[in-house]
Amino acid sequence: xxxxxxxxxxxxxxxxxxxxxxxxxxxxxxxxxxxxxxxxxxxxxxxxxxxxxxxxxxxxxxxxxxxxxxxxxxxxxxxxxxxxxxxxxxxxxxxxxxxxxxxxxxxxxxxxxxxxxxxxxxxxxxxxxxxxxxxxxxxxxxxxxxxxxxxxxxxxxxxxxxxxxxxxxxxxxxxxxxxxxxxxxxxxxxxxxxxxxxxxxxxxxxxxxxxxxxxxxxxxxxxxxxxxxxxxxxxxxxxxxxxxxxxxxxxxxxxxxxxxxxxxxxxxxxxxxxxxxxxxxxxxxxxxxxxxxxx
Numbered sequence: 282x283x284x285x286x287x288x289x290x291x292x293x294x295x296x297x298x299x300x301x302x303x304x305x306x307x308x309x310x311x312x313x314x315x316x317x318x319x320x321x322x323x324x325x326x327x328x329x330x331x332x333x334x335x336x337x338x339x340x341x342x343x344x345x346x347x348x349x350x351x352x353x354x355x356x357x358x359x360x361x362x363x364x365x366x367x368x369x370x371x372x373x374x375x376x377x378x379x380x381x382x383x384x385x386x387x388x389x390x391x392x393x394x395x396x397x398x399x400x401x402x403x404x405x406x407x408x409x410x411x412x413x414x415x416x417x418x419x420x421x422x423x424x425x426x427x428x429x430x431x432x433x434x435x436x437x438x439x440x441x442x443x444x445x446x447x448x449x450x451x452x453x454x455x456x457x458x459x460x461x462x463x464x465x466x467x468x469x470x471x472x473x474x475x476x477x478x479x480x481x482x483x484x485x486x487x488x489x490x491x492x493x494x495x496x497x498x499x500x501x502x503x504x505x506x507x508x509x510x511x512x513x514x515x516x517x518x519x520x521x522x523x524x525x526x527x528x529x530x531x532x533x534x535x536x537x538x539x540x541x542x543x544x545x546x547x548x549x550x551x552x553x554x555x556x557x558x559x560x561x562x563x564x565x566x567x568x569x570x571x572x573x574x575x576x
Contacts, residue, residue: 292571293375293421296564297353298384299573300423301345304336307497308473308534308559312336315471315524315531325529329471332524332557347558350385351425353407354490358420361413368419369409376401385425410487418567422494425560430472433464434489436482439548448548450509453478453538456550461517461533466526469556473497474513474536477551478506479543485551492537493555494563501538510536524557534559 316329339346355372357365377400379385389403390396401407437456439448444459446452457476464472477489501507513536523529534557543549563574 288571289419289566290371290375292564292566293372294378296421296423296562296573297375297379298343298382300425300560300562301350301379301384302343303340303562304346304559305496305561308557309333309336311497311534312471312557315534319524319529319531323529324527325523325531328524328527328529329531345384345386346560347427347556348386349427349429350388351427351560352388352431353385353401354410354424354426355407356410356412356422356424356491356494358412358414358422360415360417360419363419365411368411372407372409372421373402376407418565421564421566423562423564424490424493426490427469427556427558427560430468430554430556433460433468434486434554435460435463435552436486437550437552439550450478450505452548453550454509454513457513457536457552458517460552460554461522462520464554465522466524468554469558470522470526471524471531471534471557473534473555473557473559474517475553475555476536476538477549477553478538478540480541480549480551481544481547482549482551484541485549486553488539488541489551489553492539493553493559494561495537497535503540506538506540510538513538 312329312333316326319326353376357368380387380400385401387397387399389398389401389406439446439452444455446455475489475492477485480488501510514533517533520532521528522532524531565572565574
């Protein structure tokens with residue numbers, strides 16, 4: 282199969298550009314709906330108006346939605362006969378070019394020396410996850426995760442005596458409520474929450490982040506998790522934290538949860554907080570061309 286040609290790099294470069302400078306329709310629609318539910322002329326409504334204006338200007342001018350273009354997280358699904366190393370090299374080259382074109386801010390800092398690499402390339406930067414399938418195409422999902430929302434992402438271990446949270450879905454509920462309350466406006470609310478139930482400390486957070494690729498209007502295939510998502514969304518939006526923590530009816534735009542098997546000795550609840558600038562897009566690439574599925 283001859284999928285990997287020069288236009289694959291071009292496609293990835295466009296993926297980075299669109300992810301940085303535009304936003305998925307489901308998220309934009311949720312912000313519009315939230316704006317219309319806030320009290321007229323309130324600080325919350327004015328804040329959401331500014332957010333919507335920001336989205337429109339970034340789209341028209343093809344400039345990043347946020348000055349913090351975040352970490353590049355690539356989730357690649359591809360045919361079995363294609364080299365992961367070849368895919369990785371092409372994506373890294375596209376990331377370098379995207380940084381040169383200012384679609385991305387240089388965001389990769391050496392944790393020992395404090396030196397910025399200047400091109401978003403470093404140890405585990407970008408982050409890659411690879412999976413294989415039988416389809417004759419490549420799917421690349423990109424998430425740009427900003428530092429503000431990453432700082433208020435967190436992880437709990439159940440049982441948790443301070444929250445009176447046991448090892449059950451009610452305990453998970455209490456953890457998520459506490460995480461959002463503790464975050465207040467620091468995660469650039471209104472946010473989107475991805476919840477990973479179970480796994481270990483690493484896989485639980487990976488599961489939580491993967492939930493953020495789900496569309497806001499989808500339905501969880503697990504009825505219990507679907508009920509949990511809806512309850513959390515409703516109850517958190519009564520906390521009156523509001524957009525950017527200024528108060529209001531809209532603290533979250535959505536909650537998405539997934540569950541993984543765990544060790545008998547461990548029960549982790551991992552919470553990935555995403556700011557309103559939900560920068561995630563999906564590239565579907567095949568020999569006949571490519572498209573972006575989140576538009």
